Amino acid sequence: MKKSASIWDHLENYKVSIILAVVGIILIGLGLMLPRINFNNPKPAYIPVSENKSDGKELKVDVAGAVFKPAVYSLEENTRVADAISAAGGFTDKADKVWIAKNLNLAQPLSDGVKIYVPTVGEVGNISNKADEVLGEDSNKVNINTASTSELDTLPNIGPVRAEKIINNRPYSSLEDLKSKNVLGPSTFEKIKDLISVF
Template sequence: MNWRKNKLFKKILRQAAKFQTSIILALIGTALIGAGLSASNIFKNSAQPQFVPAEQNMSNDEKIVIDISGAIKNPGIYKLESGSRVDDAIRKAGGLSKDADRAWISKNINLAGKLVDAQKIYIPKEGESGSVSGVSQGSTNNISSKININTATEAELDSLPGIGEVRTGKIIANRPYSSIEELVTKKVLGEGTFEKIKSQITTN
């Protein structure tokens, strides 16, 4: 009788051992599957391309080239960042020279005006008239009967039909102009007023 009990007990132990082994193998398999999924997710995340917004991806190294001369310490051709101002160009060229006509500059040059590529800037010396213009169209020394909206005095601008003290101030404040049409695009003048004076003005 004891022999039978021992045989039954051993059989139970063998089955329990097999069951325990199955549980351990199942746990190991589950752990391996979980680790594999984690590794897969990590790989996928690392392999995904990183998209940079268009604004950030744009180059901040856009340059413009300007020519500055006259009463400047270091006149010449300079490269500046796109969006630079007239004041930036003057500083880049070393600043105004001692003989610069500062009174004329303060009245006629908009130091906050944005520069454009290929722009010509001339800083006058004391006792001479100068010009700050946009893209040069031929020689800047050509004599013209038209009024240069970049260099004209308040009195000269005021002499134009339909241009009074207020509009004169706006024209000077928004210098420089690369074309006379910028009087309209910069909202300095309305279409009607511009049509009256466009044949009498120039930027060269």
């Protein structure tokens, strides 16, 4: 009995040292685990940085007429007509659905500075021929504000070089801008004026 009592007495003397050793082992274990925990955390922290990369270019698009919230909108690059209409709250009940179905290409990619005008029912029939041209009444015309290089290249006397010049001088509020901005000469303009539109 004395022997066992002396062992417990002996351990009692080293009680503090034993506790410190156990705590030390636990702290060392935590120290080894912490770098692994921190290693996995930075990944979410970089998500906002990658999101900012899409902010490189934005388009200003004027949406007017029979939409709920007509205004100039800042939209991301590669936006289409349908996105701009959606940003403006969609078509109102007064929008001319027949005109929209025939003339408004919702899948058309947009360029900076373009205007989308949605007429109300009966409005198209009451406007002048010049206004009809601006509204894009003839869907076969090439829109010089949104057409690609290859689409512009289909026009007479417009090769890739002139097509790029047309694109680089956008936007156009009227066909005459092609002459006033010195994009095309009078003779070339006369050859294509009946084949193009601005909206």
